[in-house]
Amino acid sequence: MRINVLTELRQPIGAVTLFDLAEPAIQLEDCDLSNLSGTVTLVRTNRGLLATLNASATVSENCARCLVSIDCPVEIRFEEEFIPVLDANTGGRLPTSSADEDFRIRPDFVLDLDEPLRQYMLMLEPQKPLCRSECAGLCPSCGADLNSTVCGCAPAFDERLGILAGFDASKQKGS
């Protein structure tokens, strides 16, 4: 998501601009977002622009049990300051004294929200979404999807009793 902020950078400190966001698909390095909608507020600071993003979107995840792809709703809220590389009024290069982790506004005065968005999404992990609460998962022996197939393997243990059941079985083998 890129916004040209030349106008906003030329405004006095404290000036506020609100943008509506509607992005059908955003491809980030680690995840894909779809149907993002919300707002981003830009406030002119003494160093650059403070961007506050408020949006909802759907993110593609895999069911923790059967690995089928599912769309999960996600709320996105973050606030990051963006520092310009060039002075918006003179076009001159600004001193780069600030720390490396600052987000930069490119020399063409484009503010790119993708990197803070990517970092925010990384921070949200991990979650263990399920395609549905009663998802039967995959057979631990043959990998068959037990939601749609009945495989010939021995009945799977209840996950919560798995450790206990395994312990009992080994004791029986030894005796």
Ligand SMILES: [Zn+2]
């Ligand atoms: Zn599932």
Ligand SMILES: [Zn+2]
């Ligand atoms: Zn099986």
